[in-house]
Amino acid sequence: MTDIVDHATRSRMMSGIRSRHTKPEMLVRSMLHRQGFRFRLHIKQLPGKPDIVLPRYRAAIFVHGCFWHGHDCPLFRMPRTREDFWRMKINRNRENDDESRDVLLIAGFRVGIVWECSLRGPTKDLYRVSQTLCQWLRSEERTIEIRG
Numbered sequence: 001m002t003d004i005v006d007h008a009t010r011s012r013m014m015s016g017i018r019s020r021h022t023k024p025e026m027l028v029r030s031m032l033h034r035q036g037f038r039f040r041l042h043i044k045q046l047p048g049k050p051d052i053v054l055p056r057y058r059a060a061i062f063v064h065g066c067f068w069h070g071h072d073c074p075l076f077r078m079p080r081t082r083e084d085f086w087r088m089k090i091n092r093n094r095e096n097d098d099e100s101r102d103v104l105l106i107a108g109f110r111v112g113i114v115w116e117c118s119l120r121g122p123t124k125d126l127y128r129v130s131q132t133l134c135q136w137l138r139s140e141e142r143t144i145e146i147r148g
Helices: 007-015 023-034 083-106 126-138
Strands: 052-054 059-064 110-115 143-146
Touching (some): 023 052, 023 059, 023 126, 059 083, 059 126, 083 110, 110 126, 126 143
Parallel strands (some): 059 110
């Protein structure tokens, strides 16, 4: 199958996708801020540059896009063009995610992952996401993963 747009257009479209300050990330930041949590953003010294770091709680939160991190949900669909390229890229992203999580846990951080599908689409429940995150931050649990 061929792409519906030419290579240059697709390249321009893909390069416009941000890795920081995305809508799902901004939504999670807003939720946390409204609940009184204060945090730092994208600390380069930490593995994987977590989207949100709460030093007081020694917690790092990643807001994963379902496409880029290959989440098994309705928002993810493997592209039908250049399948080998995308499969390798998404698998590499997953490996990097696992490695970053493991290194952070060894360093004494708690790690949270919020999937994009929990913030948009048919399974969206923002109240549940907010309450779950807040409860996790106030608990002693090491990890949490919020899915749609």
